[in-house]
Amino acid sequence: MLGIDLVKFSHQRLVFNRRADMLAARLAPLFPPNASVLDIGCGDGTIDQQILNRRPDVSIAGVDLFVRPSSRISVIVFDGNNIPYRDASFDVAMFVDVLHHTKDPEVLLRQAKRVAKKSIVIKDHFRNGFLADTTLRVMDWVGNAAHGVALPYNYWSREDWTAAFQSLSLEPDEIVTQLSLYPMPASLIFDRGLHFIARLPVGSL
Secondary structure, eight states, X not given: OHHHHHHHHHHIIIIIHHHHHXXXXXXXXXXXXXXXXXXXXXTTOHHHHHHHHHOTTOEEEEEESSOOTTOSSEEEEOOSSXXXXXXXXXXXXXEESOGGGSSOHHHHXXXXXXXXXXXXXXEEEOOOSTTHHHHHHHHHHHHHGGGTOXXXXXXXXXXXXXXXXXXXXXXOSXXXXXXXXXXXXXXXXXXXXXXXXXXXXXXXX
C-alpha cells in the first residue's frame, strides 16, 4: 500500500502536472474558433481547464463513466459505448488517452464521428518500437492503477490506427508524435514516438 501511495505521489509531482500542461498546449490550437468540444472520458477535466485557460473562446463538456466531485467542467455519465448526445451536437469530439482503455476503440470512434460536426482530436499511443508494449504498460499502471481505472492494455500500432481510420473514412490532417511529456532523462524511455496527437476532419473546418 505504501509503495502504491509513493508511486502515486511521485507521478503527481513529477509527471501529471507537466503532462497536463504540455498536452493542453498541443491540443488547444487544434480547435476551430469558438468551438464546442466534447471530451469523451474526461476524468476530472484538468486538461480541459488548461485548454480553456489558453482558449477562452472554446467551450468544453465531458462524458465519463462516473462524475468526479472535483470535476472542472460539466460532465454527464455514459456507459462507455454510447455517447448520450444527438448527431452533430459538437464541433469537436476529443479523446485524451482514453481509447486504449476500451476493448474496441472503433466503437467510440464511430460515436465520436456521429456527434462531431468538424473534427475528432485524439491523443493516444503507438505500439511501435523496442519494448513498446512493456513501456506503455508500465506508464499505464503508474498513471492509473491507483485510481481504479480499467487497464486492458489495448495498444494499437501505427498500422492499426491507420486501418481503423480508413475503415471509418477518416484521415488525419495533422499528426504530432514529439510531445515532450516527460522531463529528461525519462523522456528517452517514455517519449520516443510512443505518443501521438491526431486531428481527423469529419466536415469543413
